[in-house]
Amino acid sequence: MTIEAVAGEQADSPMMSAAKLVAPIVMGYLPVGVAYGVLAQQAGLSMLNTVLMSVLVYAGSAQLIAVALFAAGVSPLSIIATTFVVNLRHLLMSASLAPNLKSWKKWELALFAYQVTDESFAVHSARFARGDLNKTTCFAINYIAQASWTLASFVGFVAGASIPRVEPLGIDYALPAMFIALLVMQTRNKLHVLVAGFTGLTAIVLIQAGADQWSVIIATVIGATFGAGVETWTRK
């Protein structure tokens, strides 16, 4: 029985609870996934490759960047290196989820890790923070999310030939808008607001200083350190 069920707050089954929590991710993934599929088609990727990148790599922003690099004829090694830097933030996300998953077996952790994305991370960390650690819910969220992302990629590829530009539809704003919603849901107190503003500014300064691809991970490290520092300092 889940902690929530014991507390009597929510009597949903693990699958029902997953369906509710994954719905927003799916809503966010559909437009972005379609946009990725359209751009992949226009960059000259085959239908199989367009879908396979969503199955194998499964990383929204890295996939969109990779497609642009393929279109520009950038070398495979540079694309892989860029992907590494862009996705390194998931290292911090996995580390931040880890303390909640002590009871899991190693293979379960290895399987779960495959689908740690910005969005699944945000939903899981919000769940874990309120004590919902149900494993079935965890995996259901991950698989439904990736299935919707992969399906959207396919739809985008098919539609790609008939959509000349995605900008008039505002599709390129789905990702920033999704981050706005996720950020607001993660922000639980005034210190979080302060950390959000501080980290955002740090990232902007880093990009201005030329650290484009490293900006997310460096700013995150600085921002989390700032938050932990202020918390320690104000407690004394």
Next chain:
Amino acid sequence: MDQKIIFLTFLGMLAVTYVPRMAPLVALATRSLPEPVVRWLSFVPVAVLSAMLFPSLVLKDGQFDFTPDNFFLWAAIPAFLLAWRTKSFFGTVALGMALVAAGRYFFE
């Protein structure tokens, strides 16, 4: 580019994406982390989302853009308000996209 080379590139992308996702989970979950580390990690969600989001709102091609044409920035204000008031994920995404699309339709 050759489709086979594109596929092989994916395998490299898979490796460099999966290992950083997997290593901390497998290495850290079974250990008890020191309290300051856990506290530090609790700020990662807010920090990482801000680091990804805010530059995309105020910078265009690496330059500050506070002109009325920067729809990404102006659409963010009602989107933030809606997210804060309703906690609606779908509503926020739909409003943001609709405002950017409308801005482009009417002002570009």
